[in-house]
Amino acid sequence: MNKKWYKRKGKEGDIVLSTxxxxxxxxxxxxxxxxxxxTQEREVVDAIAKAMASSPSGNDFQLIEISSLxxxxxxxxxxxxxxxxxxxxxxxxxxxxxxxDESVSIxxxxxxxxxxxVLGAGLCLEECLKKAIEIDDALDSNLKYAFDETLGYLTKCxxxxxxxxxxxxxxxxxxxxxxxxxxxxxxxxxxxGFVVRGLYGEGSMAKGALYxxxxxxxxxxxxxxxxxxxxxxxxxxxxxxxxxxxEMLKAGKLRIEDQVWRSAGTLAYARSVSTDEAxxxxxxxxxxxxxxxxxxxxxxLNSLLWEIQPANLTKASGKERLTPEERDVRRxxxxxxAFQS
Amino acid sequence: MLCQNCNxxxxxxxxxxxxxxxxxxxxxxxxxxxQLGYTSIFNWSPVVDFGFGLDNLLSHMASSDxxxxxxxxxxxxxxxxxxxxxxxxxxxxxICYETFSNVLNHFxxxxxxxxxxxxxxPAGAGGKIRLRxxxxxxxxxxxxxxxxxxxxxxxxxxxxxKKLEEEMKDE
Numbered sequence: 001m002n003k004k005w006y007k008r009k010g011k012e013g014d015i016v017l018s019t020x021x022x023x024x025x026x027x028x029x030x031x032x033x034x035x036x037x038x039t040q041e042r043e044v045v046d047a048i049a050k051a052m053a054s055s056p057s058g059n060d061f062q063l064i065e066i067s068s069l070x071x072x073x074x075x076x077x078x079x080x081x082x083x084x085x086x087x088x089x090x091x092x093x094x095x096x097x098x099x100x101d102e103s104v105s106i107x108x109x110x111x112x113x114x115x116x117x118v119l120g121a122g123l124c125l126e127e128c129l130k131k132a133i134e135i136d137d138a139l140d141s142n143l144k145y146a147f148d149e150t151l152g153y154l155t156k157c158x159x160x161x162x163x164x165x166x167x168x169x170x171x172x173x174x175x176x177x178x179x180x181x182x183x184x185x186x187x188x189x190x191x192x193g194f195v196v197r198g199l200y201g202e203g204s205m206a207k208g209a210l211y212x213x214x215x216x217x218x219x220x221x222x223x224x225x226x227x228x229x230x231x232x233x234x235x236x237x238x239x240x241x242x243x244x245x246x247e248m249l250k251a252g253k254l255r256i257e258d259q260v261w262r263s264a265g266t267l268a269y270a271r272s273v274s275t276d277e278a279x280x281x282x283x284x285x286x287x288x289x290x291x292x293x294x295x296x297x298x299x300x301l302n303s304l305l306w307e308i309q310p311a312n313l314t315k316a317s318g319k320e321r322l323t324p325e326e327r328d329v330r331r332x333x334x335x336x337x338a339f340q341s
Numbered sequence: 342m343l344c345q346n347c348n349x350x351x352x353x354x355x356x357x358x359x360x361x362x363x364x365x366x367x368x369x370x371x372x373x374x375x376q377l378g379y380t381s382i383f384n385w386s387p388v389v390d391f392g393f394g395l396d397n398l399l400s401h402m403a404s405s406d407x408x409x410x411x412x413x414x415x416x417x418x419x420x421x422x423x424x425x426x427x428x429x430x431x432x433x434x435x436i437c438y439e440t441f442s443n444v445l446n447h448f449x450x451x452x453x454x455x456x457x458x459x460x461x462x463p464a465g466a467g468g469k470i471r472l473r474x475x476x477x478x479x480x481x482x483x484x485x486x487x488x489x490x491x492x493x494x495x496x497x498x499x500x501x502x503k504k505l506e507e508e509m510k511d512e
Contacts, residue, residue, distance in 0.1 A: 026435065032419070032432065032434050032435075034431075035419040035420070035421065035434060137464070144463075148438060148458075149458065150457040151438060153458075153461075157430065158431075158445065158452055161449060161458075162458045162460060163458070163460035218453070219453040219458060221459060223460050223461060
């Protein structure tokens with residue numbers, strides 16, 4: 001239980017890596033991020049930190065000043081999905097409140113004043129929403145939110161108006177990817193108001209057959225309904241993925257088995273591995289494990305997925321900088337250590 | 342796109358290989374791909390169009406809505422102009438939603454449909470709204486209780502409604 005969410009395997013863990021629910025909120029008395037003076041930006045960070053400190057769970061949170069954090073540290077947080085690229089690379093005074101188990105990350109002065117994020121292993125939409133609402137209530141009693149009866153919570157981008165909720169789930173869909181069905185899936189879930197994206201958010205490509213699926217509609221439905229609808233869509237996607245995997249096994253088990261074991265071989269013996277290649281190899285192995293073709297700990301695979309990312313790899317080396325070539329060598333070392341036992 | 346190898350069939354297999362920072366791409370039809378040894382069934386993925394460019398889409402939608410706003414307006418709180426919002430598809434502050442409500446409402450309808458908020462309400466800003474919603478749901482409960490002849494429950498509900506109505510008056 002003490003393991004961080006990003007090192008664990010949760011419900012439907014053969015396909016679902018993690019779940020995130022975020023609520024966008026703004027303070028009534030300040031312009032939105034990008035329109036504030038540095039003094040105002042500071043005041044917003046302080047006001048939110050103070051509101052959190054005086055809430056019941058305040059002691060559990062640590063304030064991290066993102067804008068004065070070294071580049072490497074910011075990227076490390078981003079690769080673990082604790083902060084967004086926008087918060088890591090943005091301008092102005094930015095901060096985050098992080099809970100001790102790293103399952104709650106509140107971004108301050110990202111696109112909105114507040115982005116309350118709750119993360120968990122596997123499929124856990126309801127639990128994440130419940131926790132997000134608890135945090136929202138705790139902050140709400142000490143802050144004045146920008147709100148309109150018709151438009152709901154006011155946000156910088158009109159696409160987030162209303163509930164300000166974005167529920168997203170990270171999925172591993174190698175069989176749907178391989179068969180090409182992912183394309184029609186992306187189109188049809190789009191018609192239902194959901195979006196499919198690559199691992200690191202907007203515009204990022206799906207590496208290692210990893211996808212994020214999230215709701216797009218935020219206005220007109222309440223939080224529970226939005227989350228429930230996403231859950232319904234996910235249940236179908238998960239079923240499709242499982243069916244496609246079965247079909248693939250029927251059509252040519254030897255080819256798949258061969259590919260999985262080749263990937264395992266590369267992971268165990270290669271001397272230089274790029275991030276993209278490592279993600280693909282881990283993806284093959286992950287699928288092999290869930291098809292019963294290979295034995296490995298899914299939790300270990302989940303951890304490796306971010307440990308092999310450039311910033312986390314560099315940080316683990318204890319150096320400030322590594323060249324891409326040095327990183328590839330270190331990545332291969334890390335993977336060998338993990339798979340040669 | 343035609344297959345790079347035979348130049349006859351449609352390229353349906355797209356390979357991208359990055360070795361030491363050097364990218365190599367291949368676009369092949371299925372039969373050439375297997376002939377050339379690209380037999381791995383995992384090493385390719387169909388090109389999925391993820392980057393549909395929310396920013397572009399929004400600003401395009403916004404500019405067509407805001408083009409009708411003449412003369413240009415400025416938000417008194419944050420100084421955002423209608424051009425700023427048209428360019429970015431984003432507003433500058435909560436007051437912008439009032440300042441530019443004419444065009445923004447149209448814009449919002451195009452994004453979300455003709456609808457209004459039905460989720461959570463903040464305790465601080467939404468005290469009155471909360472009371473009103475609570476009152477609505479109590480009245481509905483009361484109607485049901487009477488229909489079902491649950492008179493004891495109806496009496497409790499009636500008192501609760503009365504109390505809330507008093508509270509509303511005081512505010």
